[in-house]
Amino acid sequence: MGSKRVGVIIGGSGLIGGTLLYYFKTKAADHVEILAPNSKKLSLRVPEDINQYFSQTKADFIINSAIAAIDSDPQLAFEVNYLGAINLARKALELNIPYIHISSAAILPLGENLTEEDHLPLTKDLSNYAKSKLMTEMTLKHLHETQGLDYTIVRLAVVYGKHDHKIQGFHRLFFSIVDQAMPFMLTKRGVMHSYSNAQKLPDFIHHMLDHREEFTGQTYNFVDRNPVELAQLILTIKSYLELSVPKEVYVPYALARIGKKVIELIVKGLIRIGIEAKMPGELMFLDRFYQAQTLSPEKLLHSSYVDPDPQKTIFTELPDIIQYYVTRWEQLNLIEPFNKEFFDPKKRAEEFLHSPETLLELIHAGAVDPFAGPVDPCRNGKDLLQKNSSYLKNN
Ligand SMILES: NC(=O)c1ccc[n+]([C@@H]2O[C@H](COP(=O)([O-])OP(=O)(O)OC[C@H]3O[C@@H](n4cnc5c(N)ncnc54)[C@H](OP(=O)(O)O)[C@@H]3O)[C@@H](O)[C@H]2O)c1
Structure with a gap:
């Protein structure tokens, strides 16, 4: 057996990073030794942490799946999501090794069949999260073109998978259904989104690492082939759990926005009188519940990567996901038995x-x-x- 490649994952305690870590430790251990320093040992906010870590570790590739909390303030989002990511990429450049970066559909406009060429214009009005992710994509491309950085960006859409301990994105929406906190449908019929299967991602990344010539300097939408209607997904979850809500009454967008504003005012009022309060996470994405965003899988489908399980979708995985999260949330006393x-x-x-x-x-x-x-x-x-x-x- 030849010597193993050493890979470093940043963000290994998160949903995506944890899934990658598990894969490399269990399915690729013969070829790859994977390291995942936690954010205390290597904080992306501290450039010296990066220098020190890589001066002591011989790495053959870096995967960055770290992000600051999605509702972080501008400074944290900028330092972790942008500066940290670029400092890692510069380290990869210095070491002459591949840098794999996880990005997000948050940098894309709403719309259908969006390609890897699409992105929102970089303006001050973007959320801190989207702005920092978009700037990172742009600087990575610049570093590739000007200095030969060997990088690949993997853009994820709505991610589904187990072990989302922070209960974000799709899992936040799922939680609000399980918790029966959504009395009516906060969407309209026919709104389609692309979904990304967290469990399939590691195999794709492993493949990209083995085929650098094809994948270097490229961006890929890593999404399931077919988009999914949000209303159908919500009703399927409801049916699995035999719940009586959400009722199949579709709240018009204008009304949902008024509701969101009212909740915002209540939260602000509570904070002002010293009560700790936060906007329900799912409301951050309200606009997206009412408008389609689908990513084209064409480039991925035409690459040399072959999806080993093309029949797997969010619908085939739902029973397993429900089983996992309901048990976990019950045990954590987050929901009623x-x-x-x-x-x-x-x-x-x-x-x-x-x-x-x-x-x-x-x-x-x-x-x-x-x-x-x-x-x-x-x-x-x-x-x-x-x-x-x-x-x-x-x-
Ligand atoms: N989940 C989704 O729905 C979704 C959708 C589209 C794209 N993505 C993308 O997928 C990637 C991974 O997201 P995720 O859902 O796995 O996130 P996550 O579960 O919130 O995990 C974030 C990770 O980043 C680490 N981190 C935070 N601050 C750090 C710092 N200063 N230094 C080093 N590490 C730090 C965290 O470590 P600690 O726990 O130690 O702080 C954690 O391991 C991100 O690029 C995100 O944009 C996710």
């Missing part, structure tokens, strides 16, 4: 809570085997899928 017979079929947690003696007797007698491992989420997922397949077929 839910459909217990389904999500905890063996009822061990109930027994642990209410009749530990009986449980212990059963275990000792070998009548139950709680050590065999966690409930197989795929199995539950398949049950859910079967149970609800008629809904999907009819819609």
Whole structure:
């Protein structure tokens, strides 16, 4: 076996970085040794951290999946998302190694079939997040053209996957459905979006690292082939969970905006009198609930990368995702206990809570085997899928 390449992931505790880390540690360990310094060891806000880390580490590639919180102030967004990303890229240039950068559809206008050439104009009115991500894309291109930086940008749309511990983006919307905090449909019929499967991304990045000639200096929309209607997705989640809300009443955009303004005023008022309050995360993206944004997958489809699971979509993954998050949010006491017979079929947690003696007797007698491992989420997922397949077929 030849010597392994050493890769450094920044943002390894996040949704995307964690998924990448898990992949490289479990599926590519024979070829790649992956390192993921946490933000205390290497903060992108501290250029000296970057210098020091790479003076002590021999790296063969860098992947940057770090971002400041999406609603960060201008300084934090600029320092982490822009300066930090560019300092990493400059380090990659100095070391003559590839730099893989994760970007976002936030830099794109609304619209359909957007290509890698599209982006919003850089103006002061962009959100701190979008502005910092767009500036980074532009400077990476500049560094490629002027100094030969070997980089690739992967643009993600609405990301779905497990382990989003900060509950952002799609998972924030999903949380508000599970939590029954959305009484009516905050969208209109026919609004389509592109989705990115977090679990598929590492394989693509691995492929790009093995084919630098093709992928260097390029940007790719990494999205599932077909866009998804938001209303259908919300109603499918509702159906899986057998909820009574959101009611299938579509709140007009103008009304939803007024509601958002009212909530903003309440939050401001609460803050003024010393009560800690924050806008519900999902409302940040209200505009996008009412307008389509789909990214063209053409460039990706015409590349040498072959999606190993083209039939996987957010709909096929939903049962598994629901199983994972509902269990997690229940355990964290973020939501009321839910459909217990389904999500905890063996009822061990109930027994642990209410009749530990009986449980212990059963275990000792070998009548139950709680050590065999966690409930197989795929199995539950398949049950859910079967149970609800008629809904999907009819819609
Ligand atoms: N999630 C989505 O829906 C979505 C959609 C489109 C694009 N993207 C893109 O995907 C990438 C990853 O997003 P994500 O959802 O995985 O984010 P995430 O879960 O919020 O993770 C962010 C990561 O960045 C790290 N980080 C924050 N400040 C840092 C600093 N100063 N120095 C070093 N690391 C720092 C965090 O570490 P700590 O926890 O230690 O602070 C964490 O590991 C981003 O480029 C984002 O723009 C995400």
